Amino acid sequence: MPLPFVTADREDAVLAAQSVTLAEANRDLWRRPYRPGPWRVGGGxxxxxxxxxxxxxxxxxxxxxxxxxxxxxxxxxxxxxxxxVRMLRAGVWVSSSGLRRVGLLRTATLRWSEVVSVRTVQRPVRWLGLPRTVQGQALVLVPAGQGVSERTLLTSRNADFLSRPRAFDRAADVIESWAAESG
Structure with missing residues (x-):
């Protein structure tokens, strides 16, 4: 039985998913442009x-x-x-139709037409989702509509990117580029 998640083939699959542009993407296929971090996998x-x-x-x-x-x-x-299983599936997923934020208890999906901008900002973020905040980076989404505040998609201190700053930068760049292509 092949176990691609244990071998180097997994890294190739992640890099392939990161290199797909919006025009090449399958409309029905949702992708996570990064792999789950060691804290999320260990907790699962x-x-x-x-x-x-x-x-x-x-x-x-x-x-x-x-x-x-x-x-x-x-x-x-x-x-x-x-x-x-739900904890392992949590994160940000993208497709050519929109952006999906999967949380532990709920999922929110936005079409690309409903997204004004996606950008990386430097600010205090929650450490591993706990109430304690530390200085870090956050990928925020500004949805269309009046009175709607920005939403944090990813942080450099969450379970996927803690002690993996380059992975956060790559994931943020991929999601920002998908948002820029759609707008």
Missing amino acids: ALLLLLASYVLFSALIITLAGGWPSGAICAGCGVLLIALA
């Missing part, structure tokens, strides 16, 4: 490890005769797996 791995323990305990509880308790425990394990 820990959640999956916890889910395996919870599912194993659900099996033991069910075999011991506690069907309702085993079902509740199995439901918690499935919830942990869903949370891990």
Whole structure:
């Protein structure tokens, strides 16, 4: 079974996705122009490890005769797996039709015609999504419409780019170029 995410082929796929221009892009294909960072992958791995323990305990509880308790425990394990998958899919995705920001609990999609500008700014940003702020860079989106404030898409201190400043610069440049091509 080939595992391209473990080999150098994964880097080639990411670079290929970054080099696609808006005109060449498939309208229905959403791409993340960067790979998930080690903090996001590590958090997902820990959640999956916890889910395996919870599912194993659900099996033991069910075999011991506690069907309702085993079902509740199995439901918690499935919830942990869903949370891990959602956490790994979180980020900014682009296609020729627009820009999609996938969060832990919700997803927002904007067509390129609804985007006024995308730019990188220097300002205090949240460290790993926690309340503590540190100085960093943020990729902000200014949507069309009155009274709508700018939205932060990516920061240099989030789970994808912490200790990877060059990856943040590449991802920001790719997303900015897609926005500039569309406008």
